Amino acid sequence: MKRRIALISTGGTIEKTYDELSGVLANQVSVLDFMLATLEIRGVSIQRVSLMNKDSLEMTAADHTLIAETATKLAATLAGVVVVHGTDRLAISGERCCELVGTPASPIVFTGAMRPYELRSTDALQNLTEALLAVQLVKPGVYVAMHNQVLQFPGVTKDKGAGTFVKEPPTGTSSPGGSGGRG
Amino acid sequence: MKRRIALISTGGTIEKTYDELSGVLANQVSVLDFMLATLEIRGVSIQRVSLMNKDSLEMTAADHTLIAETATKLAATLAGVVVVHGTDRLAISGERCCELVGTPASPIVFTGAMRPYELRSTDALQNLTEALLAVQLVKPGVYVAMHNQVLQFPGVTKDKGAGTFVKEPPTGTSSPGGSGGRG
Amino acid sequence: MKRRIALISTGGTIEKTYDELSGVLANQVSVLDFMLATLEIRGVSIQRVSLMNKDSLEMTAADHTLIAETATKLAATLAGVVVVHGTDRLAISGERCCELVGTPASPIVFTGAMRPYELRSTDALQNLTEALLAVQLVKPGVYVAMHNQVLQFPGVTKDKGAGTFVKEPPTGTSSPGGSGGRG
Amino acid sequence: MKRRIALISTGGTIEKTYDELSGVLANQVSVLDFMLATLEIRGVSIQRVSLMNKDSLEMTAADHTLIAETATKLAATLAGVVVVHGTDRLAISGERCCELVGTPASPIVFTGAMRPYELRSTDALQNLTEALLAVQLVKPGVYVAMHNQVLQFPGVTKDKGAGTFVKEPPTGTSSPGGSGGRG
Secondary structure, eight states: OOEEEEEEEOOSGGGOEEETTTTEEEOOSOOHHHHHHTSOOOSEEEEEEEOOOOOGGGOOHHHHHHHHHHHHHHHHHSSEEEEEOOSTTHHHHHHHHHHHHSSOSSOEEEEOOSSOTTBSSOSHHHHHHHHHHHHHHSOSSEEEEETTEEEESSSEEEETTTTEEEEOOOTTSOOOOSBTTTO | OOEEEEEEEOOSGGGOEEETTTTEEEOOSOOHHHHHHTSOOOSEEEEEEEOOOOOGGGOOHHHHHHHHHHHHHHHHHSSEEEEEOOSTTHHHHHHHHHHHHSSOSSOEEEEOOSSOTTBSSOSHHHHHHHHHHHHHHSOSSEEEEETTEEEESSSEEEETTTTEEEEOOOTTSOOOOSBTTTO | OOEEEEEEEEESGGGOEEETTTTEEEOOSOOHHHHHHTSOOOSEEEEEEEEEEEOGGGOOHHHHHHHHHHHHHHHHHSSEEEEEOOSTTHHHHHHHHHHHHSSOSSOEEEEOOSSOTTBSSOSHHHHHHHHHHHHHHSOSSEEEEETTEEEESSSEEEETTTTEEEEOOOTTSOOOOSOTTTO | OOEEEEEEEOOSGGGOEEETTTTEEEOOSOOHHHHHHTSOOOSEEEEEEEOOOOOGGGOOHHHHHHHHHHHHHHHHHSSEEEEEOOSTTHHHHHHHHHHHHSSOSSOEEEEOOSSOTTBSSOSHHHHHHHHHHHHHHSOSSEEEEETTEEEESSSEEEETTTTEEEEOOOTTSOOOOSBTTTO
16 A cells, blocks of 8 residues: 655756766756665555756756656646655756645655765765655755755755755745645 | 753663674763764763663563663653663663553654664664754654664564564553654 | 686585575575675676585685686786685685685685675675775786775684684794785 | 885876866865775875866976975985876976986886775776885886886876777887786
């Protein structure tokens, strides 16, 4: 009786691999399946959706819309959706989901990484682990799960200095807090 | 505005280290702090409690009671408690928490590992990551978080063949499912 | 024009793997091929010989003789032989080679590890790397390559306290030094 | 009675680290000391010389001369020299050593890597291990040790397609083979 979720890959730092000839890290092949192979996944069954493999700095408005449409559509029929995304423009795709449907039928959880999985020291596995757990625990909504935090859209932005996501304080309301889990 | 939680270490496979002279894996020093150093922890601030360092097969009834009393007491004043525990007797300590207080004041989340952190291939980091996220997302109660699942006590047991925890189906009730997150 | 060498596996700590059910490290399957897959081997072509898979503390006199006979026989037709061996009794097999043939036709290089390859922190890859290089560089003879040292038999023993091999000072001779490379 | 050698770092792929802000791998700090900390070094005692930290594609003629002069000078007083160098221009520094002194007083062994140490999958540790062993085993001369091979200058070039070093066949001579160890 596992929950069936979609895992959408769009690229980003988390999936960058090293090209020996050019000596740079780039989005070439998806390494998500290698990451999944190192985890014990018993709570969800995963439907893989390879949507694109882009550094999010290169995403167009059409890309963000495609990601949001795909995620909200899958959320309508599955128990949840996890989206792996470059962190630089992750918040744009997250906000786009909210604009499209307000609250999706099941949780949509974005994640990414500041350091590629290919690196010896990386936050990729931590963040993927968190997204795959959070999608089972939070109420329907749009979130980012990363660095031991689950933050709910709208109002999430990347703090480039700190290298992580933060929740903007809502204006004129007495918010119960940023983490969407129990609020 | 991080949640303050306690992280109680009691030993178990997850913390076993290799002794070159004897050639065996044993509970010697806590490796929890090394594990924490590899994670980005931004959702919680952690108060470390080193309670014991035992293979759970060697725990006495008094040990289980001490663990349950310590966890429930800390849950009364903090936003949550994570307990790192050997998997063989983890369920005994979990049930003891339920017997002591029914529902604790904040979530108590047990975790452990089938393969020590010292191994190249291990579930230790995944499970610790999950426990440190779940403790922020679930309602007050006693849980085990491991292998992409959060299961709520009472009624959780280790399936030794599968090497993981399972939730016994409640008898005579129409349960909403095993994972305690949204139930 | 690679040199063709034999790689004999006999077990030992280097090859121990973790059994989740019993919670111990034991010699079960050879992990040598996994190790080789992580190295770039361009100087030699390797003929794998899986002779036994034993903790060397459990080796009998017949085992040591079998290892020595196999190694010296292969050294007669190939450009070299590497033997992966438990460190506790490695020196017995090494001395047995010297007793059998004095100087073999091509180098026989023993190696092993103090910490299994399965561990996150291990000397297994370093030692295997060294043996596979030393076998190309030293003169015909019997050696152990480990921990950045190449020591020539006879007269090599394990220093259990230091967890490594040492060369006994030869008595009454003006030795050119323990490392067999240039002597 | 360890041999005293110099370990000169000049940069190159082997030492590149990841900059989270820019998302690129670059020569920033030397990671050689981290690598050394993961190895058991008992055959040599190491004198670290941090000469420069450059991608070798950016080395000038003066850089190559400085490297060659430093290496040959240190070879005159120590038991050997290991030089960590970018692979693209490694052969230029190697040939420069030969031009300067012909045969140095003790072995000079160059090494590098096709994939930075920072990557999960890297040849950096293998190559450093090999250089630190080869420097003890080969005759005085200038070499590159990498990928299970020790090749002697002059006449070594990088095969960019294969991503490794090769020895050009000497013209008009019946060479005993490329590896400098026993030739």
